[in-house]
Amino acid sequence: MRPGGAAEVAKQQRAIETRSQIINAAAQVFAASGYVSTSLNEIVRVADVTQGALYFHFGSKSELAAEVIRLQHAKSIGAGARHLDEQDSGIAGMVLLSGALANQILNDPVVRAGLRLSTEAVAEMAEAAQLPYEEWASTAKRFLEKARALGETRADLDLDAAAEVVSSLFTGTQFVSVATTGGSDLLERLARMWKVVLPGMVSDPEHWAILRASELIETTALEAA
Incomplete structure (x- = not known):
């Protein structure tokens, strides 16, 4: 290592650690107080x-x-990619992903803060705030495309519209849960959401992912614990 190299590496490491401290602190404060x-x-x-x-x-x-x-x-996108690859069922994968995202919201200050900031988007960060919602709808559509290829969805289901509905319902469900119970009933609310929504999307109203929605979501809770 060249002279002074060790000192430079240590300086860079301190800068990385300081940046992480700032981001984590900002997430805590933004999540608690909002942007303004x-x-x-x-x-x-x-x-x-x-x-x-x-x-x-x-x-x-x-x-x-x-x-x-x-x-x-x-x-959030990382969680989506993992569940899309790992699950044989597009419908079950989508339910599992919602549970994984819910657990991120409940346990990760950065995720809680990011979602709150997205809803309070001011002009100077509007573009950044739109991206998570667009990507969640896009991710939901990929799960639905997989489900269609497996014969799990109704033949006449509009995948774009269904993905948009799923994205909007998930967003609304998590916000209402956080606002009313601090998120303590979020997993339960998600299970109810899927039991209401999925019968209108799937080819078989007795699809096992509907019957086991609560169990699937609780599985992600245990994995995240």
Whole structure:
């Protein structure tokens, strides 16, 4: 290693750790207070860093909020890809994914903050806020396409419309749960949602994923614990 190389590596590592501290602190504050009510001074306090350190990594509150949304999006999309690959049933995979996303919301401050920020999108981060919703609808459609290929969906089902409905219902369900019970009944609400929605989408109203929706969602809860 060249002279001073070890010191440079240590400096870079400290910068990475400081950036992570700032993001995690911002997620906690954004999740609790929302975008408008959050101040950079509060994030600096929670992160236990200087204002200079924060501005070294992020030029503004909106830039920091957009990064939280980006990280939330990456985590959610990663979960979608795993369940799409692992499940033999497109319908069951979609139910399992909703449980996995619910557990991220309940247990990961970055995910909670990213979703809250997406609903409070101000003009300067509107583009970042739209992406998670667009991708969730796109992911739902991929599961439905897999389900159709397996003969699980009604032949006349409009996959684009169904994916949009699934995305909107999931979003609304998680927001109502968080607003009314702090998310404590989110998994139960999701199971009820699927039992109401899926019979109108599948070719067999007795599809096992409908009958076992609660069990499938609870499975993801146990895996995430």
